[in-house]
Each structure stands twice: as C-alpha cells, then as structure tokens.
Amino acid sequence: MTGGGFDEVAVLGHNLSVPSPLTVFFSPAYVVKGKSETVTKSRLVAQLIEAGRAGDVRLLAPKAATRRELETIHTPEYVRSTFDDKQSFLEVGPWSQPLLDSILASTGGMRDAVNEALLSGRSGSLSSGLHHARRAAGNGFCQFNGLALAALEALKEVRRVGILDLDAHAGGGTFDILGDDKRVYLADVTVNGFDSWEPSAPDRHFYVDISDPRTYLDQVERTLRHLEPVEFLIYNAGMDTYEKAGGLKGITKEIIRKRERRVVEWARQRKVPAIFALAGGYKSGGLTLEQVAELHLETVKAFAD
Ligand SMILES: [Zn+2]
Numbered sequence: 001m002t003g004g005g006f007d008e009v010a011v012l013g014h015n016l017s018v019p020s021p022l023t024v025f026f027s028p029a030y031v032v033k034g035k036s037e038t039v040t041k042s043r044l045v046a047q048l049i050e051a052g053r054a055g056d057v058r059l060l061a062p063k064a065a066t067r068r069e070l071e072t073i074h075t076p077e078y079v080r081s082t083f084d085d086k087q088s089f090l091e092v093g094p095w096s097q098p099l100l101d102s103i104l105a106s107t108g109g110m111r112d113a114v115n116e117a118l119l120s121g122r123s124g125s126l127s128s129g130l131h132h133a134r135r136a137a138g139n140g141f142c143q144f145n146g147l148a149l150a151a152l153e154a155l156k157e158v159r160r161v162g163i164l165d166l167d168a169h170a171g172g173g174t175f176d177i178l179g180d181d182k183r184v185y186l187a188d189v190t191v192n193g194f195d196s197w198e199p200s201a202p203d204r205h206f207y208v209d210i211s212d213p214r215t216y217l218d219q220v221e222r223t224l225r226h227l228e229p230v231e232f233l234i235y236n237a238g239m240d241t242y243e244k245a246g247g248l249k250g251i252t253k254e255i256i257r258k259r260e261r262r263v264v265e266w267a268r269q270r271k272v273p274a275i276f277a278l279a280g281g282y283k284s285g286g287l288t289l290e291q292v293a294e295l296h297l298e299t300v301k302a303f304a305d
Contacts, residue, residue, distance in 0.1 A: 022304040025109035025125040027061035042126035044293035055304035065107035073148040091138040110146035114153040117273040124276035131171035148177040154232040162230030167238025169194040191248035213250025233274040239281030239295040260302035
C-alpha cells in the first residue's frame with residue numbers, strides 16, 4: 001500500500017494538501033515463528049496495516065543494526081557474546097541465527113524510524129523488547145536497547161531527546177544506558193514495579209508508578225509537560241498497561257486510545273518529530289495474539305491519522 005490514492009490525488013492537482021503516508025519499519029526478519037510475543041506479534045500488526053486498517057501507512061524494511069552501532073550503547077563484551085556465543089541464551093530464547101537476525105532487524109528499525117521522522121515528522125517501527133536491556137546485559141526479554149540507539153541517532157541532529165515510556169513496566173535499562181546523558185529526558189509512567197529506577201536528575205527524569213487507573217491519563221499529561229524541552233520524541237507504546245493484556249485493572253481500551261491520541265497530538269502541536277515502538281503487550285491476560293495486535297494498531301492509527 002504505497003499510496004495508489006496518493007498518486008491519484010496528485011494527478012488531480014491537489015497534492016499540496018495531501019499528507020504523506022506514515023512510514024513504519026518492519027520486515028519478515030522481525031518474526032521468529034513459535035517464539036514469544038516479542039518476536040511474533042509484529043507480523044499480525046503488519047498484516048492489519050497491509051489490509052489498510054491503520055489508514056495511509058507504508059511498511060519499509062530497515063537496515064539491520066550493526067555491531068559497531070550497538071557498541072555505542074552496549075559494552076563490546078556484551079555485544080560480542082550476543083553475536084558469537086552460540087551456546088548462550090538470548091533474552092527471547094536459545095541462541096539461533098533467526099533470533100539474532102530478528103533482534104538486529106527490529107533494533108535497526110528504530111534507527112531508521114528516527115531518520116524518517118527527521119524528514120517527515122513521524123515514523124515508527126514494529127519493534128518490541130527494548131527498554132530493559134542495559135549497557136552490559138540483557139534483561140526481561142530485551143537483548144539490545146533500540147530506544148537508546150534511537151536517542152543517539154536523533155542526537156546527531158537535535159539537542160535534546162525525550163524517551164516517553166508508557167509500557168506497563170519501567171525502563172530501567174534505558175536509565176542504565178542514558179540516565180547520565182544531559183541531552184536525554186526520561187519519562188516513565190508504570191503500573192508495575194518491574195525494572196524500576198530512581199530518578200537522579202530531577203530536571204530530566206520523571207518516574208511515576210500508578211495504582212489508581214483513574215489518575216492514569218492525568219499522569220500521562222504531567223509526564224508530557226516534563227518533556228517540554230525536547231526536540232525529538234521516542235515513544236515506547238507498550239500495551240501491557242491495558243487491563244486485559246497483563247496491566248492494571250481499570251485501564252480500559254478507551255483509556256489506551258485516548259493515551260495514543262494525546263501523545264501524537266502533543267508532538268504535533270509542538271512540531272516535535274516523533275517515533276513509536278510497539279513494546280510490551282501479551283496474551284497473559286487471556287487475549288489472543290490477534291487481539292494484542294489490534295491493540296498495537298491503535299498506536300499506528302494515531303500516528304497515521
Ligand atoms: Zn512491559
């Protein structure tokens with residue numbers, strides 16, 4: 001769906017007012033059959049996008065993350081062991097070439113999304129398994145921290161980057177890698193204490209753990225205010241906050257929809273380029289993988305709209 005509609009309208013001479021399609025990064029390499037949601041659900045989200053369910057969106061295959069660029073966010077020893085230690089256990093399963101290729105493709109998707117958003121204002125990647133990976137080790141299904149890689153990529157062009165993490169769990173890995181970087185603003189609204197972190201720079205770090213779902217959207221709003229100084233936004237759009245996807249009871253689909261629309265509106269009003277990653281979202285609460293994919297589609301729709 002690379003915009004037949006776009007060409008038709010251009011022929012009619014109305015092309016000046018036609019917004020370009022949203023470019024979202026994905027390739028079949030992201031997917032490893034028979035494994036956890038982290039490396040399987042992107043295929044279903046991609047199918048929904050190809051069926052036109054998210055609006056005017058084109059899918060593009062990214063360039064895989066390279067060893068050299070991974071060493072800008074992780075220790076060389078950790079990168080080496082992930083690539084070469086074939087007896088090791090990766091965060092998403094026993095070492096295999098398809099799993100490594102999946103991790104490299106979806107990490108690279110975050111970097112390519114940054115460059116697309118710097119050109120067109122918005123993008124995303126159907127990537128998951130990012131924010132728990134710390135500098136010297138993987139953690140919680142996350143092998144490499146594509147959010148951190150995306151931040152460093154954006155910082156080649158802008159002065160201050162924000163990472164908005166609305167996954168159910170905390171982004172302790174991102175804090176481990178970028179917490180001391182004065183150019184990076186971290187904002188984390190969690191409903192689960194896993195991988196929590198202690199803010200060490202009040203002007204750049206915002207962390208709140210929610211137990212009352214009625215306060216959730218207000219806290220998201222406070223979080224966005226904290227991100228006011230940033231010139232680029234990286235959004236970790238986890239769906240595991242949703243009550244039926246392993247999240248907090250009372251966080252409904254309607255709340256999640258409002259959340260997605262609000263984040264996009266915030267970035268647009270400020271003309272801040274923004275990208276998203278899928279992040280968490282699991283069948284554990286009784287959903288099918290198709291239902292998990294439908295949830296993630298809310299993020300893609302909001303960005304495409
Ligand atoms: Zn999570």
